[in-house]
Amino acid sequence: MEARVSVIEKRLKNIKRIISVASGKGGVGKSLVASSLALNLSRKGYKVGLLDLDLYGPSSHIILGVKDVFPEEEKGIIPPNVSGINFMSIVYFTEDKPSPFRGIDISNIIIELLAITQWGELDYLIIDMPPGIGDETLDVIRLVKKSEFLVVVTPSKVAMGAVGKLLQLLKELKLPIIGVVENMKMTDSNYIENNVSKMGLTYLNSVSFDQNLEGSIGNADKLLETDFMKDFDKIVDKIS
Amino acid sequence: MHEWALAESILTAALEAAEKEKLKKITEIKISIGELQQIEQDIFEFALDGIIEEQGGKLKGVKIKIETEKSTLKCKSCENTWKFSDMKKKLKEDESEAIHFIPEVAFVHTRCPKCGSPDFEITTGRGVSITSIKGEK
Numbered sequence: 001m002e003a004r005v006s007v008i009e010k011r012l013k014n015i016k017r018i019i020s021v022a023s024g025k026g027g028v029g030k031s032l033v034a035s036s037l038a039l040n041l042s043r044k045g046y047k048v049g050l051l052d053l054d055l056y057g058p059s060s061h062i063i064l065g066v067k068d069v070f071p072e073e074e075k076g077i078i079p080p081n082v083s084g085i086n087f088m089s090i091v092y093f094t095e096d097k098p099s100p101f102r103g104i105d106i107s108n109i110i111i112e113l114l115a116i117t118q119w120g121e122l123d124y125l126i127i128d129m130p131p132g133i134g135d136e137t138l139d140v141i142r143l144v145k146k147s148e149f150l151v152v153v154t155p156s157k158v159a160m161g162a163v164g165k166l167l168q169l170l171k172e173l174k175l176p177i178i179g180v181v182e183n184m185k186m187t188d189s190n191y192i193e194n195n196v197s198k199m200g201l202t203y204l205n206s207v208s209f210d211q212n213l214e215g216s217i218g219n220a221d222k223l224l225e226t227d228f229m230k231d232f233d234k235i236v237d238k239i240s
Numbered sequence: 241m242h243e244w245a246l247a248e249s250i251l252t253a254a255l256e257a258a259e260k261e262k263l264k265k266i267t268e269i270k271i272s273i274g275e276l277q278q279i280e281q282d283i284f285e286f287a288l289d290g291i292i293e294e295q296g297g298k299l300k301g302v303k304i305k306i307e308t309e310k311s312t313l314k315c316k317s318c319e320n321t322w323k324f325s326d327m328k329k330k331l332k333e334d335e336s337e338a339i340h341f342i343p344e345v346a347f348v349h350t351r352c353p354k355c356g357s358p359d360f361e362i363t364t365g366r367g368v369s370i371t372s373i374k375g376e377k
Contacts, residue, residue: 001370002253002369003250003271003369004368007245011245075242075248076242077242077341093341093342094338095334100347105347105362108344108366113342115245
């Protein structure tokens with residue numbers, strides 16, 4: 001009998017809200033949305049944690065410019081505080097080397113991370129999910145019972161095709177979907193909004209494509225000043 | 241001391257099982273720890289004793305038996321098998337410490353010693369599990 005799963009609920013019990021930022025498609029800006037959500041909430045005075053569960057391609061640490069920190073050991077491991085966010089990622093343990101994991105290994109890593117991380121009291125824990133509806137998504141659904149889902153899509157029929165499947169699955173399982181964010185919007189098309197509404201879900205808002213955003217990657221203070229964040233702030237107000 | 245977190249998970253799981261089986265008291269818990277976890281057994285036992293003393297109740301006086309399961313690995317490319325203990329000496333201190341926290345990062349820091357593939361499996365010796373619980377109804 002696997003023992004670590006039993007303690008996960010205890011580890012998460014002092015967290016008021018858990019929001020998993022997910023998408024059926026890669027490259028839509030999940031990590032940027034997750035990191036920005038964590039930063040934005042933290043600047044509003046909330047106690048925030050960020051867990052990067054994209055185990056093959058973690059990128060929240062790049063967006064936030066996390067360097068030279070490592071969790072402390074105290075009855076488990078305590079996430080280091082980075083730009084006001086308690087940040088946990090596999091990257092502390094991989095030294096940013098390639099991470100070739102198969103499904104069973106992914107599940108074991110998620111169980112270990114959730115069992116040994118001591119988050120303490122938080123208003124929000126944001127989980128940066130990898131794309132798709134594979135192991136990580138199924139494990140979060142299985143192990144993090146009180147997670148709500150914030151789903152990210154880009155203005156693309158291809159992206160909506162894949163994201164629609166994630167939304168269908170979450171709906172089928174009656175899991176709480178906060179809403180859908182349309183990222184990198186460049187035209188006035190209502191295609192995404194109409195599709196989300198047809199599914200009976202909340203279209204939170206769009207975030208315009210910000211061509212100056214790349215220059216702010218790796219610097220939390222600069223990120224907070226971007227046009228991206230100005231648009232995103234309206235979404236944060238709706239969900240916090 | 242992340243051994244404390246794992247010790248707590250064992251006792252939480254044992255109490256859940258006791259609840260399910262309607263045990264009034266747990267008298268013995270047998271634990272299997274994968275070698276890949278590289279648990280410091282003294283610290284782990286110290287943590288178990290501390291939590292048992294603090295919680296008391298059904299756990300009061302429980303006997304704990306700990307077994308370490310040797311870790312064997314098998315390459316999916318060339319079918320070579322090897323033991324984690326054979327390769328541990330070749331690991332740098334920080335790589336070994338990373339595997340201690342998250343055993344699966346063995347796939348990041350090590351390769352098949354015969355063909356160099358990262359595509360191997362951990363056939364035995366990971367995780368923390370309870371192999372048996374004895375108690376009184």
